[in-house]
Amino acid sequence: MARRTVTVSGAGQAAVSPDVVRLELRVGHDAEDVAAALVGASEGMTRLASIVREHGVTDADIRTLDATVGQRWDSTGTPVGFTAQQRLSVTVRRLESVGEILAAAAASIGNALLVDQVRLDVSDRRDGLRRARDAAFADARDKAEQYAALCDAELGRVLGVAEAGAVPLGMRQGKLMAAAMDSAGMPVEGGDLDLAASVTVTWELR
CATH class of the missing domain: 3.30.70.2970 (Protein of unknown function (DUF541), domain 2)
Structure with missing residues (x-):
């Protein structure tokens, strides 16, 4: 089978x-x-x-x-x-x-x-991308556990992992990173930069 x-x-x-x-x-x-x-x-x-x-x-x-x-x-x-x-x-x-x-x-x-x-x-994105990948894998596992339960099964071993990408999404307004730039009159609103990751995972059902 x-x-x-x-x-x-x-x-x-x-x-x-x-x-x-x-x-x-x-x-x-x-x-x-x-x-x-x-x-x-x-x-x-x-x-x-x-x-x-x-x-x-x-x-x-x-x-x-x-x-x-x-x-x-x-x-x-x-x-x-x-x-x-x-x-x-x-x-x-x-x-x-x-x-x-x-x-x-x-x-x-x-x-x-x-x-x-x-x-x-961001000069170094590594930590942010790790956290984004952790969140993406956790999201995949949560979905997989739901599907497994619907099939009266449990998740077994991970059989395959494929990253679809890890990219910056854009700015999310938040704290002020720098004061107004006096000469040019152009304030820098730092906010937070959202990094996104997506992954496709295959689990064995048992």
Whole structure:
């Protein structure tokens, strides 16, 4: 007789307190030719990187994401020059300095500075993910025990485990992680970051 089994999926979450801010900053420059556009964008990016370092961000937390250059056209479709852009990823570990960095960069670079992303994150997710996985497995076991009882059986050995994923869900408002960033007027509401995990488990029925 074939062995009886039950397979269920479980989901779990764990709240963690963000301790870093991930910035994605972009500098663009318009010029009549490609070379001048690239030079302008590079000069702006050099100033941006210098400002970031002046506010205590280490080299390990600064990374160039990409660089692009493309042609520009006017409203009639006539080529009028080129635009070069460079993007920088910055991890800020002193949350109260985020506003200072953005204000200083805007003052130095002006409208050539674009802020693509300001995202709160956790530098080390391992503990939160462990707790999310524990919760997901417990959720799966609770379901499996119910199904086993409905079948007049008990759970036996675990025959298989497959993780469907462990991902951040987003922010849940809670405590204030940092004061209002005075220069930029942009408060950072830390809240809690929810980490989610899901798992599929197969048990033997006996």
